[in-house]
Every structure is written in C-alpha cells, then in structure tokens.
Amino acid sequence: MTADALDTLIHVPARLQIMATLATLPDGDQLSFKRLQDMIELTPGNLITHLRKLEDAGYLTTSKTGSGPASRTSVALTHDGRQALETYATTLRGLLNGV
Amino acid sequence: MTRQIGRSSGGPEERRMEPSEAARLLAQTQSYARRSLDFTAPWVSLVAAVVALASFGIVWLNVRTQHPFTGPSPVSLVCFYALIALRIATVIYAYARARAGVSGNSVKVEHNEAAAMGAALLVCYLLLIAIATGAHHSTGFYWSLYLNGTLIALATIWAGRSAIHKNWQQIALVVPVALIAALGAIAGPRGMWLVNGVGLCALLLANAAIGTTRRRSGTRTDTVHTGA
Numbered sequence: 001m002t003a004d005a006l007d008t009l010i011h012v013p014a015r016l017q018i019m020a021t022l023a024t025l026p027d028g029d030q031l032s033f034k035r036l037q038d039m040i041e042l043t044p045g046n047l048i049t050h051l052r053k054l055e056d057a058g059y060l061t062t063s064k065t066g067s068g069p070a071s072r073t074s075v076a077l078t079h080d081g082r083q084a085l086e087t088y089a090t091t092l093r094g095l096l097n098g099v
Numbered sequence: 100m101t102r103q104i105g106r107s108s109g110g111p112e113e114r115r116m117e118p119s120e121a122a123r124l125l126a127q128t129q130s131y132a133r134r135s136l137d138f139t140a141p142w143v144s145l146v147a148a149v150v151a152l153a154s155f156g157i158v159w160l161n162v163r164t165q166h167p168f169t170g171p172s173p174v175s176l177v178c179f180y181a182l183i184a185l186r187i188a189t190v191i192y193a194y195a196r197a198r199a200g201v202s203g204n205s206v207k208v209e210h211n212e213a214a215a216m217g218a219a220l221l222v223c224y225l226l227l228i229a230i231a232t233g234a235h236h237s238t239g240f241y242w243s244l245y246l247n248g249t250l251i252a253l254a255t256i257w258a259g260r261s262a263i264h265k266n267w268q269q270i271a272l273v274v275p276v277a278l279i280a281a282l283g284a285i286a287g288p289r290g291m292w293l294v295n296g297v298g299l300c301a302l303l304l305a306n307a308a309i310g311t312t313r314r315r316s317g318t319r320t321d322t323v324h325t326g327a
Binding site: 029036074 | 115116118119121122124125128129131132133135136199200201202203204205206
C-alpha cells in the first residue's frame with residue numbers, strides 16, 4: 001500500500017484538521033464557523049474554501065441561522081464524512097505499520 | 100461517491116503530507132479538540148478540591164469544639180455558601196468556555212440534565228425540611244441529614260445518569276462521593292465536616308491528577324483515532 005491510497009481530499013493539513021476536529025463532536029452536534037476557525041487557526045477565506053470542498057464531497061454540512069450581523073453558520077460532519085475519516089485513519093495505520 | 104485518489108490539486112494549502120506527518124497531525128488535532136471541548140478540565144477539579152477542603156474545613160473549625168453541638172455559626176455558613184457559589188461559578192465558566200459555538204443534541208441533553216439536577220437538589224431540600232420538621236431530633240441529626248443526605252442523594256442520581264450514558268469514569272468519581280458522605284454520617288455532627296472536606300478534596304485531587312495524566316498521554320501519543 002502506498003500514500004496514493006489515501007483520500008486526497010482529506011490528505012491536506014487544513015482539511016484533515018477540519019475533519020478531525022468535527023469528528024470529536026458526538027453525532028448530531030454542530031460547531032460554529034467562528035469556533036472552528038479559532039480552533040484550527042485558519043483565515044476565514046481559507047476555511048470557507050476548504051469547507052466548500054468538503055461540503056461538495058458530502059463530508060460535511062453547513063447551516064446558517066439568523067440574518068445580518070447576528071447570523072451564525074454551523075458546520076457538522078455527515079455520516080459519509082465520519083466514514084471517510086475512519087477509512088482514511090485505517091489506511092494511514094496500514095501505511096505506518098507497513099501493510 | 101468516487102474520488103480521485105493520490106492526486107494533488109496543487110497550491111500552498113493543498114500540499115501533501117508524509118503518512119507519519121498526517122498521523123501526527125490527526126492525533127494532535129483530535130487531542131486538542133477533545134481538550135478544548137471538554138468542560139471537565141483538571142483545573143476545574145483542582146478548584147473544586149480546594150473549595151471542598153476550605154468550605155468544609157471552615158465549618159469544622161467552627162464546630163469542632165462545640166459541646167454540646169449547636170450547629171455552625173452564621174459567619175461560617177456564609178463562608179461555606181460563598182465557596183460553594185464559587186465552585187458553581189467555575190463550572191458554569193468552564194462549561195460556557197468549552198461549549199461555546201457547539202450546538203445540537205448533546206448540548207440539549209446537557210441542559211436538560213443540569214435542570215434535572217437542580218430540580219433534584221430542590222426536592223432533596225424540601226424532603227429534608229419535611230423530615231426535619233416532622234419530628235423532634237437533635238441538631239446534629241438535622242445537619243447530618245442536610246449535608247450527608249444531600250450528598251448521597253445527588254451522587255446517586257448522578258451515578259444513575261452516568262450509568263445511562265455508560266460513563267464509567269464518572270461513576271468511579273461519584274460513587275466514592277456517596278461513600279464519603281456515608282462515612283461522614285458515621286463520623287458524627289462535628290467529624291462529618293472534616294471527613295467530607297478531606298475525603299472530597301482527596302477524591303477531586305486524584306481526579307485532577309488522572310485527568311492531567313490522560314491529557315498528557317493523549318498529547319504524546321501518535322496513535323490514530325477518528326473519534327467515530
């Protein structure tokens with residue numbers, strides 16, 4: 001098995017951090033955009049770009065509540081996203097163990 | 100869902116990592132996220148340990164030479180409740196800080212559980228008042244019932260809640276609370292303040308030490324978990 005077996009969408013530092021952070025939340029929980037940004041220390045523009053890619057792949061969902069300055073965007077990992085991270089971690093373990 | 104595997108899209112944010120680097124980043128990110136989102140941080144236990152020792156200790160210093168036992172003085176009770184209020188404030192602060200930006204099912208469940216515990220505490224007090232006014236007992240009996248009875252009731256409710264969530268670590272923390280309170284009841288109206296203060300302080304210090312050790316080992320390890 002080579003590093004090519006890893007999901008390239010996740011195998012990028014920023015997106016791996018996003019996925020790993022969201023995976024620590026229980027199923028059905030969401031994290032606000034602001035808190036996620038604080039936790040992984042990305043600029044808003046950068047974070048939006050990575051979130052869009054993950055959302056397009058069906059790995060996460062974003063939802064917006066409220067309007068104007070009081071609006072709040074929340075992000076949550078989907079079942080597919082959780083599964084993809086699980087597969088990614090299993091592949092990574094296999095690579096590190098020389099399987 | 101099909102995905103192109105093994106191809107980089109390019110760009111500085113798209114740089115590929117070595118598997119070992121990815122494993123380290125994954126483990127570190129999850130360890131940091133768990134720490135950030137966890138409101139039962141070791142420092143909260145540490146504050147609780149100091150509060151337990153100080154609050155019960157102040158009352159014990161006040162009542163230890165009372166013969167016969169007449170109950171804690173108003174000043175010692177003010178100090179006792181002020182320290183308990185400090186403990187509650189630190190928990191609320193730690194919770195608000197850790198759970199900022201988090202929404203969903205688990206938050207709703209936590210809020211409902213906090214309301215249920217508040218209601219249980221109120222019911223405990225009402226029951227204790229009913230028992231205390233139902234018949235004439237000594238002052239020592241009232242205070243033992245008030246202190247040890249409340250602690251045992253709340254610890255039992257929290258143990259039940261932890262069993263439902265299969266949170267064995269929490270059970271390991273709250274069952275000794277009930278045992279300490281039971282020992283306090285045996286120690287009598289003066290000794291119970293000392294037994295509860297020292298017992299709870301030791302228990303909470305042990306909890307803080309275990310929490311710190313777990314966090315350190317979680318940071319050091321390079322094992323890959325997904326949290327799924």
